[in-house]
Amino acid sequence: MQRITYLLIPGLIAIALFIAISSYDSVSQDEASPLITLDYNAFSEGINTVLYDSNGVINYTLRAESQTNFNDDHTELERPFIRLFQDGESRWNIAANSGRISADLTEDELEDRKIELTGNVEVFSLDEYGNRTVMSTEYLEVDPQNETLETDQPVTLVTSNLKQSSIGMFADLKIDEIIFHRDIRGFYEKAPN
Numbered sequence: 001m002q003r004i005t006y007l008l009i010p011g012l013i014a015i016a017l018f019i020a021i022s023s024y025d026s027v028s029q030d031e032a033s034p035l036i037t038l039d040y041n042a043f044s045e046g047i048n049t050v051l052y053d054s055n056g057v058i059n060y061t062l063r064a065e066s067q068t069n070f071n072d073d074h075t076e077l078e079r080p081f082i083r084l085f086q087d088g089e090s091r092w093n094i095a096a097n098s099g100r101i102s103a104d105l106t107e108d109e110l111e112d113r114k115i116e117l118t119g120n121v122e123v124f125s126l127d128e129y130g131n132r133t134v135m136s137t138e139y140l141e142v143d144p145q146n147e148t149l150e151t152d153q154p155v156t157l158v159t160s161n162l163k164q165s166s167i168g169m170f171a172d173l174k175i176d177e178i179i180f181h182r183d184i185r186g187f188y189e190k191a192p193n
Helices: 002-032
Strands: 040-052 058-070 075-078 081-086 089-095 098-101 115-126 132-143 148-158 162-172 177-188
Touching (some): 132 162
Antiparallel strands (some): 058 075, 115 132, 162 177
16 A cells, blocks of 8 residues: 555656646746737728719829728828829829828818828829929828828929929929929920920
8 A cells, every 4th residue: 555655646746747837838828929919900902992072073092002091090001092183184193102191180180181102202294285294202291182292301303394303392283383492403404396
């Protein structure tokens, strides 16, 4: 009987140690790998959105390779492309590497929501005679509802006979007015007859 006790006691100690070590190991693994939570509530690929004005006329379209809506209500866009319309016709196009639509806006501000574009931002248009206008910068804030553009970064404007650059710019596309802010440089070529 004593022999069984000598074998039983070390066996029980070994089992108790095994259980203790196993439970400690699983607790430390749970602490090391925290619960993964998502900070976004929607993800879309290949979006194409059409936005209308109060008269039911297309105001602008927004396309992107992907769109992620985050829990704080801001939206990030990959490869956004915005097309602004005037009098039912596509007039200005804007493309960029990425975009962001801000959050935390009041009900009145939702209609005036601005889109921040970054990375190889290009604004281009063709007039009725086929003349191309191209504006490029690395950052641009677009108000598509009011058709205004603004940046505090270096910007370049190129037309068939003009190349203009500056640091910072404001453009009102409804009236085709561009205001350059500082360090303005330009080159003008006389159009051929």
